Amino acid sequence: MxxxxxxxxxxxxxxxxxxxxxxxxxxxxxxxxxxxxxxxxxxxxxxxxxxxxxxxxxxxxxxxxxxxxxxxxxxxxxxxxxxxxxxxxxxxxxxxxKKTARCCGQDMTKLGVSTFQLGEHTFLGGDLDHLLSGSMKMAVFRCEVCGRLKFFDPEWVQ
Structure with a gap:
């Protein structure tokens, strides 16, 4: 060796x-x-x-x-x-x-990343539009004072 x-x-x-x-x-x-x-x-x-x-x-x-x-x-x-x-x-x-995710003079609480379904349910099409439209991920922030929600691109927030 x-x-x-x-x-x-x-x-x-x-x-x-x-x-x-x-x-x-x-x-x-x-x-x-x-x-x-x-x-x-x-x-x-x-x-x-x-x-x-x-x-x-x-x-x-x-x-x-x-x-x-x-x-x-x-x-x-x-x-x-x-x-x-x-x-x-x-x-x-x-x-x-940090500057953007402020409301009522304080930082907003990050609730995490959520997936939102695109499309809509219709009488004739049913849920077909949901399946074809896909989904979108968003980072969600909430103000603890007024309850306002803000949505951001999760890649931008990380």
């Missing part, structure tokens, strides 16, 4: 406990603990771990990594900026939902 050193911590691990990660187009070895740490890292911490791996004495194919590192850094920075932009957009959307 071949043992390899983790590119982050240097710990020797057997084949059964090895994980692999791609760094600058090369395959690098991580132990399970470091893989969890890398997977759970976000933003700047993940970039710092990548930078540390690129300088690690346990790095495999080091020349290739160092050659591709400037391009990778540009890509990492772009990923970080995109993640920050997505987070900012999500915060703005959540603020808009």
């Amino acid at each position: 071949a043992k390899r050193a983790c590119v982050l911590c240097g710990e020797m691990a057997g084949s059964w406990s090895l994980c692999y990660i791609t760094l600058c187009g090369t395959s690098q070895t991580l132990c399970e603990k470091c893989m969890r740490r890398y997977r759970d890292a976000a933003g700047e911490e993940k970039i710092a771990l990548r930078e540390y791996m690129a300088r690690s004495p346990h790095l495999r194919e080091g020349e290739e990594v160092r050659e591709r590192l400037p391009q990778a850094r540009v890509q990492w920075q772009r990923e970080l900026e995109q993640a920050q932009e997505r987070r900012q957009q999500e915060e703005q959307r959540q603020a808009q939902v």
